[in-house]
Amino acid sequence: MLENKIEYDKVLNPAQLEAVMTLEGPVLVIAGAGSGKTRTLVYRVARLVEVGVAPENILLLTFTRKAAGEMLERAAGLADERCRRVSGGTFHSLAYRVLRSHAGLLGFHDSFTILDRSDMEEVVYSLARDMQVQRRSIRFPKRSTLTNILSKSANLQTGTEEVLRLEYPQFLEYTQEIGRLASLYKGFKRDNQLMDYDDLLIFFRQLLTENTEIRKRLGVQYRYIMVDEYQDTNAIQADIVKWMAEDHHNVMVVGDDSQSIYSFRGANYRNMFEFPGLFPEVKTIKLEENYRSTQPILTLTNALMEQALESYTKCLFTKRSGGEMPRVIDTGTEPEQALFICRSIQDLKKKGQSIRDIAVLFRAAYHSFELEMELNRQGIPYVKYGGFKFLESAHIKDLLSHLRVVVNRDDAISWGRVLRLIKNIGQSKSQSIIDWMKEERCHSWQIDQWPGLGKGDGGLGKLAELLKALSAEKLKPEQAVRLVLDYYEPILMEKYDDFPRRYRELEQLISMASRYKGIRSFLDDLIMEPPNSPSELKGYPKRDSLTLSTVHSAKGLEWASVFIIWVMDGFFPPARAHSNRESLEEERRLMYVATTRAKDHLFLCYPSQEAPRSWSNTDYDHALSSHGFAPSSFIQALPGQVVEYCSYRTGMREPVEKWLAKGQEKMPEKGARSYKGLRPGDKVRHPAFGHGVVSKFLDKEKVEVLFRNFGRKLLHLGYTTLEKV
DNA sequence: CATCACGCTGTTTTT
DNA sequence: CAGCGTGATG
Numbered sequence: 234m235l236e237n238k239i240e241y242d243k244v245l246n247p248a249q250l251e252a253v254m255t256l257e258g259p260v261l262v263i264a265g266a267g268s269g270k271t272r273t274l275v276y277r278v279a280r281l282v283e284v285g286v287a288p289e290n291i292l293l294l295t296f297t298r299k300a301a302g303e304m305l306e307r308a309a310g311l312a313d314e315r316c317r318r319v320s321g322g323t324f325h326s327l328a329y330r331v332l333r334s335h336a337g338l339l340g341f342h343d344s345f346t347i348l349d350r351s352d353m354e355e356v357v358y359s360l361a362r363d364m365q366v367q368r369r370s371i372r373f374p375k376r377s378t379l380t381n382i383l384s385k386s387a388n389l390q391t392g393t394e395e396v397l398r399l400e401y402p403q404f405l406e407y408t409q410e411i412g413r414l415a416s417l418y419k420g421f422k423r424d425n426q427l428m429d430y431d432d433l434l435i436f437f438r439q440l441l442t443e444n445t446e447i448r449k450r451l452g453v454q455y456r457y458i459m460v461d462e463y464q465d466t467n468a469i470q471a472d473i474v475k476w477m478a479e480d481h482h483n484v485m486v487v488g489d490d491s492q493s494i495y496s497f498r499g500a501n502y503r504n505m506f507e508f509p510g511l512f513p514e515v516k517t518i519k520l521e522e523n524y525r526s527t528q529p530i531l532t533l534t535n536a537l538m539e540q541a542l543e544s545y546t547k548c549l550f551t552k553r554s555g556g557e558m559p560r561v562i563d564t565g566t567e568p569e570q571a572l573f574i575c576r577s578i579q580d581l582k583k584k585g586q587s588i589r590d591i592a593v594l595f596r597a598a599y600h601s602f603e604l605e606m607e608l609n610r611q612g613i614p615y616v617k618y619g620g621f622k623f624l625e626s627a628h629i630k631d632l633l634s635h636l637r638v639v640v641n642r643d644d645a646i647s648w649g650r651v652l653r654l655i656k657n658i659g660q661s662k663s664q665s666i667i668d669w670m671k672e673e674r675c676h677s678w679q680i681d682q683w684p685g686l687g688k689g690d691g692g693l694g695k696l697a698e699l700l701k702a703l704s705a706e707k708l709k710p711e712q713a714v715r716l717v718l719d720y721y722e723p724i725l726m727e728k729y730d731d732f733p734r735r736y737r738e739l740e741q742l743i744s745m746a747s748r749y750k751g752i753r754s755f756l757d758d759l760i761m762e763p764p765n766s767p768s769e770l771k772g773y774p775k776r777d778s779l780t781l782s783t784v785h786s787a788k789g790l791e792w793a794s795v796f797i798i799w800v801m802d803g804f805f806p807p808a809r810a811h812s813n814r815e816s817l818e819e820e821r822r823l824m825y826v827a828t829t830r831a832k833d834h835l836f837l838c839y840p841s842q843e844a845p846r847s848w849s850n851t852d853y854d855h856a857l858s859s860h861g862f863a864p865s866s867f868i869q870a871l872p873g874q875v876v877e878y879c880s881y882r883t884g885m886r887e888p889v890e891k892w893l894a895k896g897q898e899k900m901p902e903k904g905a906r907s908y909k910g911l912r913p914g915d916k917v918r919h920p921a922f923g924h925g926v927v928s929k930f931l932d933k934e935k936v937e938v939l940f941r942n943f944g945r946k947l948l949h950l951g952y953t954t955l956e957k958v
Numbered sequence: 959c960a961t962c963a964c965g966c967t968g969t970t971t972t973t
Numbered sequence: 974c975a976g977c978g979t980g981a982t983g
Binding site: 372375376377 | 976
């Protein structure tokens with residue numbers, strides 16, 4: 234029956250083996266970084282299938298769908314193909330699957346639309362605008378902050394005042410308005426058949442709590458439940474686990490309290506310690522042996538975590554002996570840091586290290602901007618994970634909105650987007666059309682019958698034609714995308730200067746769409762599992778390139794890293810000074826995740842002389858003295874680990890001075906017509922951004938360049954080299 | 959009513 | 974250095 238015979242005791246250590254062989258009853262696995270957590274889960278799936286459990290009865294909940302897919306793939310390689318039929322995914326995707334067929338029980342149509350982050354921002358902000366809040370001593374929070382507040386209050390299941398009090402005290406004077414906004418938002422979602430990511434979980438839980446039959450049915454369907462990254466679940470997700478395993482108690486949760494880095498979205502690693510309370514007969518297993526890093530790296534990590542305010546459950550050790558000391562480098566400024574990193578990479582490369590095995594990790598996506606420029610300049614290929622979302626770029630959203638209004642006629646946000654693309658239709662006209670549509674309850678393609686139609690509104694007719702075509706039955710998703718693209722093309726051409734790139738990306742949507750049966754499932758899948766970049770659509774590039782990643786994205790990735798650089802900056806503005814402590818603790822755990830991904834070499838870089846961009850009068854030391862800490866305080870707190878000090882005054886002297894000399898070239902005066910022989914209209918090439926055209930000089934230091942690949946991009950000439958072509 | 963130019967402001971990470 | 978509000982222009 235089984236294709237391959239697995240000798241579990243030969244490939245697993247005793248703790249792992251116990252976790253794999255305990256199939257019945259609740260199990261809590263506390264798994265340190267690099268302790269073979271994934272391996273354990275993979276073997277357990279294989280084992281379950283081996284003893285005859287139907288794959289359909291196994292549920293593997295992970296943090297990303299990609300992670301689930303990879304695990305099942307590995308399990309299939311170990312045992313047999315049936316492992317691929319195991320149900321795997323995120324809490325959100327499971328919730329989505331269930332809600333799609335049972336939304337009626339909650340007073341929703343089954344055709345509700347899912348709001349992604351930026352949709353949510355748009356809804357929230359348009360409601361806030363309608364409220365006409367009066368300006369007080371400080372500005373009303375901006376759209377993304379407002380959305381964060383609402384989302385967090387949903388995830389933490391507290392009122393918005395609580396969130397404000399704890400995390401945004403600067404906005405306390407708007408407590409009333411934000412509270413009202415929260416309820417307006419809730420009502421708006423109901424009226425328009427919308428659910429955001431948080432709602433998926435909340436409504437799923439509600440369904441489980443209120444509906445015994447569904448609960449029982451899911452219990453029968455998923456007799457064996459495994460949850461990965463349990464420390465990153467929030468209270469709602471913990472409830473979901475509890476309800477789903479209510480009858481059979483066959484649930485294994487795996488996690489690591491010191492790797493909890495999602496508290497900003499309401500995750501609570503204490504769920505791990507509360508798990509035994511839910512299932513008293515739980516068996517707890519600790520995985521403490523590390524298979525990834527050398528002992529010196531683990532020693533640094535352990536020292537780091539010893540300083541934590543909370544004590545954690547385990548201590549990492551390894552049987553690997555030897556290894557070089559981790560290096561802590563003060564790189565002075567950001568451009569020097571970039572130079573230093575590139576030089577280190579080149580050195581390793583000369584020693585025969587493949588850059589495929591090298592990764593650079595950082596907290597925020599923008600931390601690598603400077604480095605990316607330098608990498609491009611030096612011709613080092615890289616792949617970046619995290620940060621910018623392909624789907625959130627305006628042209629993609631524009632196109633998809635047309636499909637969304639066809640699928641869900643009540644989706645006012647997408648209507649607004651679609652309508653405002655038409656010439657002579659802006660904020661107010663689009664609003665009155667939407668209101669009229671709501672009154673009339675007519676078909677979407679009858680939009681051109683709007684009574685307010687004026688002379689210049691021929692665009693509505695074209696839109697109506699498109700919508701009519703899109704409403705045709707049995708229209709395949711790829712045909713639908715094609716139709717919209719044909720309609721949208723002239724608009725796109727007018728709206729963006731880098732039309733060709735955007736058009737190409739949109740064409741890729743056609744091939745993506747062809748993998749789906751219906752428009753609805755295509756749209757939802759894009760939201761539930763958004764691809765990060767166009768390159769990701771084609772599958773990850775496997776060529777020989779460096780990995781750049783935010784720590785959060787790195788968590789889900791498996792690569793043979795031997796070398797990790799953590800670029801630090803971590804500066805928190807005064808408004809958040811009160812919660813520095815908590816931020817500090819989260820940053821510490823972030824650093825734990827980052828450092829434990831290093832196998833043999835670990836470089837921790839921090840640019841101590843970098844003045845945070847937005848606080849031009851302050852610098853790093855100032856941050857330290859006025860707010861109690863700067864990231865370097867982590868490092869200073871690790872005695873004996875700082876084995877190298879490097880700045881432009883020492884090892885970096887030569888290249889940095891060259892760089893500095895470039896930066897000191899005379900800048901053009903305000904309103905200058907040319908600089909370095911460049912004039913507006915000249916074609917230029919930038920090492921990072923590619924080809925573009927100089928549009929104008931803004932002031933002494935900035936020039937506006939239209940890049941073919943990036944749209945408008947402002948550059949500091951002191952930092953970069955524009956090459957005339 | 960739509961659009962454009964200008965000035966001000968400031969945390970980030972993801973489903 | 975983008976995204977917002979504001980005030981001027983078409």
